[in-house]
Amino acid sequence: MTEADAPRRRGRPSRTQTEAAPATRDRILEAAREEFSERGYEKTSVRGIAKAAGVDSALVHHYFGTKEQVFEAAIEVAFAPALNAPDAVADGPLDGVGERLTRFILGVWENPATRTPLLAIVRSAVNNDTAAAVFRRLIAAQLLRRIAGQLDFPDAELRAELAAAQLVGTAILRYVIKVEPLASADPEQIIARLAPVVQGHLTAP
Amino acid sequence: MTEADAPRRRGRPSRTQTEAAPATRDRILEAAREEFSERGYEKTSVRGIAKAAGVDSALVHHYFGTKEQVFEAAIEVAFAPALNAPDAVADGPLDGVGERLTRFILGVWENPATRTPLLAIVRSAVNNDTAAAVFRRLIAAQLLRRIAGQLDFPDAELRAELAAAQLVGTAILRYVIKVEPLASADPEQIIARLAPVVQGHLTAP
Numbered sequence: 001m002t003e004a005d006a007p008r009r010r011g012r013p014s015r016t017q018t019e020a021a022p023a024t025r026d027r028i029l030e031a032a033r034e035e036f037s038e039r040g041y042e043k044t045s046v047r048g049i050a051k052a053a054g055v056d057s058a059l060v061h062h063y064f065g066t067k068e069q070v071f072e073a074a075i076e077v078a079f080a081p082a083l084n085a086p087d088a089v090a091d092g093p094l095d096g097v098g099e100r101l102t103r104f105i106l107g108v109w110e111n112p113a114t115r116t117p118l119l120a121i122v123r124s125a126v127n128n129d130t131a132a133a134v135f136r137r138l139i140a141a142q143l144l145r146r147i148a149g150q151l152d153f154p155d156a157e158l159r160a161e162l163a164a165a166q167l168v169g170t171a172i173l174r175y176v177i178k179v180e181p182l183a184s185a186d187p188e189q190i191i192a193r194l195a196p197v198v199q200g201h202l203t204a205p
Numbered sequence: 206m207t208e209a210d211a212p213r214r215r216g217r218p219s220r221t222q223t224e225a226a227p228a229t230r231d232r233i234l235e236a237a238r239e240e241f242s243e244r245g246y247e248k249t250s251v252r253g254i255a256k257a258a259g260v261d262s263a264l265v266h267h268y269f270g271t272k273e274q275v276f277e278a279a280i281e282v283a284f285a286p287a288l289n290a291p292d293a294v295a296d297g298p299l300d301g302v303g304e305r306l307t308r309f310i311l312g313v314w315e316n317p318a319t320r321t322p323l324l325a326i327v328r329s330a331v332n333n334d335t336a337a338a339v340f341r342r343l344i345a346a347q348l349l350r351r352i353a354g355q356l357d358f359p360d361a362e363l364r365a366e367l368a369a370a371q372l373v374g375t376a377i378l379r380y381v382i383k384v385e386p387l388a389s390a391d392p393e394q395i396i397a398r399l400a401p402v403v404q405g406h407l408t409a410p
Binding site for chain 2: 040122123125126127132135136139140144155157158159161162164165166167168169170172173174176177178179180181182185189190193194197200201
């Protein structure tokens, strides 16, 4: 009997299910990413994720723990392009970091494939304190601190956050609220204006 | 029989109710502001607003029209401090506008009485396209265009929006997501960093 044929049961995952770990885990994660993207944090349930993945809720808890932990794992996946790039963004010469960071963040938002999960994350974080805590932990630990770590100022973290604030605010007004003319402006025109501002936050005396 | 003693009825508002126009209208508006602040746009209903104000739903429609129109009227009231101040903010010399605007926006967010409705507006606008349209109309028409109107650049509106993006992003990271050290930083330290950035967006060549 294959896993797909096995009847769903409540309670502890069966031996068959736990043996198929990597593929099942990925399927749950993908279902979680889609559920959170479509419904936001508050309206998503572990039961709904399990149903979308075709597994028992107990298996979701088995692999990921609480709903908060599933969310964290799912947004880590959704954020992977946004969290991996900063290696390249931060590795180059410090005097070009403003443009590289601005270009990178606008690129992630311009791409429809990454914009949808980002929108879901922003909406969830703005609406729900638990989702905000997850967002805060990820963004602070994996993005802001890595950038701040390159800077030789006592207020390096605050500088990195105010640079991020410029980019977060631009993304919200352009892609979420859609204020004109910002929403329709050529990305290059925005990059030309923002790159020196982000650079200034990070490296100006 | 006073209005307060009158039994509530469905359907058209009674003569007694419509005659008490200004006080009743204000009571509905205040109830709407509280309902939207507590629940956000999506979860607020005209029926709920009517109940909180102690009137019939028909009376809410009579004074304000649709839920969207009640929301617009309510956030105009909630935003009044944020919409009235720009006269003073924009009237002074142009070379101090960055600091005046930054100080004013942080002040509105630092004040708990104005922070709660602002939070509700931001949450509603990020989550709901109708609320976003109302926010966009108000912020664009009443705040950004008045600032842009003072600037002598072909891209004046885009500049005003990118300045606003710095302030909106800072408010979201500080007051909503609560990223540290930004969330606990002294407002004066933030103003010292942001005022020249906002000024640069608006007046730098």
